[in-house]
Amino acid sequence: DVKVTQSSRYLVKRTGEKVFLECVQDMDHENMFWYRQDPGLGLRLIYFSYDVKMKEKGDIPEGYSVSREKKERFSLILESASTNQTSMYLCATLGETQYFGPGTRLLVL
Amino acid sequence: EDQVTQSPEALRLQEGESSSLNCSYTVSGLRGLFWYRQDPGKGPEFLFTLYSAGEEKEKERLKATLTKKESFLHITAPKPEDSATYLCAVQAYDYKLSFGAGTTVTVRA
Numbered sequence: 337d338v339k340v341t342q343s344s345r346y347l348v349k350r351t352g353e354k355v356f357l358e359c360v361q362d363m364d365h366e367n368m369f370w371y372r373q374d375p376g377l378g379l380r381l382i383y384f385s386y387d388v389k390m391k392e393k394g395d396i397p398e399g400y401s402v403s404r405e406k407k408e409r410f411s412l413i414l415e416s417a418s419t420n421q422t423s424m425y426l427c428a429t430l431g432e433t434q435y436f437g438p439g440t441r442l443l444v445l
Numbered sequence: 446e447d448q449v450t451q452s453p454e455a456l457r458l459q460e461g462e463s464s465s466l467n468c469s470y471t472v473s474g475l476r477g478l479f480w481y482r483q484d485p486g487k488g489p490e491f492l493f494t495l496y497s498a499g500e501e502k503e504k505e506r507l508k509a510t511l512t513k514k515e516s517f518l519h520i521t522a523p524k525p526e527d528s529a530t531y532l533c534a535v536q537a538y539d540y541k542l543s544f545g546a547g548t549t550v551t552v553r554a
Contacts, residue, residue: 340488367540379489379532379544386540394541426488430536434479436488 339363340437342427348443355414357440359427367430368410370394370402372423373439379426385410417444447472451533451545458523458552466518466548468533476536478516480509483530483547492518492531523552 343358359368369384371394381394383402391402399421403411414421422444427437450469458464470478477496481489493502495511502509506527508519518531528551534544 369542371544378546379534381542381544384541392539392541428488428542430540430542433494434481434491436481436490439486439488 340427340429340435342425342437342440344440345438346441346443348445349414349417350445351418353414353417353444355417355442355444357412357414357425357427357442359410359412359437361408361410361429361435363429363431363435364407365429365431365435366407368404369428369430370400370410370412371426371428372396373426374423382412419444447535447537447541447543449533449535449543449545451531451548453548454546455549456551458520458550460524460552460554461522463519463521463523465520466531466533466550468516468518468545469514470516470533470535470543471514472535472537472543474538476538476540478511479534479536479542480507480516480518481532481534483532489532520550523550525552525554528552 340361370382371379385391385404401413425440448471452467480492483489493509498513506521530547530549532547536542
């Protein structure tokens with residue numbers, strides 16, 4: 337059973353904290369993506385990676401960075417969390433088919 | 446800029462009442478078009494990938510079709526368990542994925 341796992345389902349952080357969201361896949365997919373999903377705005381692409389150590393900005397990269405040191409792991413970093421980064425964060429992979437992780441609901445106070 | 450527009454925003458159906466969802470797109474170079482189902486509080490679940498105009502894919506009561514400018518998701522004789530938000534996305538040659546806002550389908554028994 338193929339899987340995309342995310343490190344946390346729910347997370348509460350304070351403004352200014354550095355936040356790490358991790359995503360791990362077991363499908364050997366080259367492409368990995370980070371999205372945020374907000375009511376009324378749909379899924380918006382933050383960053384994606386089509387190979388190890390490669391990263392590309394999506395539509396809303398400001399305030400975020402990513403790391404892909406190994407093929408199976410893609411990390412999203414919020415350098416200094418702000419309240420407007422409260423959202424549902426979704427990781428996804430893409431090979432012949434695409435799989436999403438269960439999501440991390442982040443609340444920044 | 447790649448764009449994906451889904452219509453209608455919401456669709457209310459009686460059980461057994463077939464209908465279609467539309468996904469119109471503009472993309473610089475289409476690598477693939479994807480359909481997903483998303484239930485509340487969960488990550489999107491992959492349904493279909495379509496690669497070229499004229500292609501069709503089927504799964505249970507769902508059938509996806511693709512033309513050069515749009516894709517349709519046909520729901521035949523829907524059941525209440527088909528209630529969900531259906532998302533469409535296009536992938537360009539640069540691997541970037543762009544999502545539509547989704548169509549929320551409610552099927553009443």
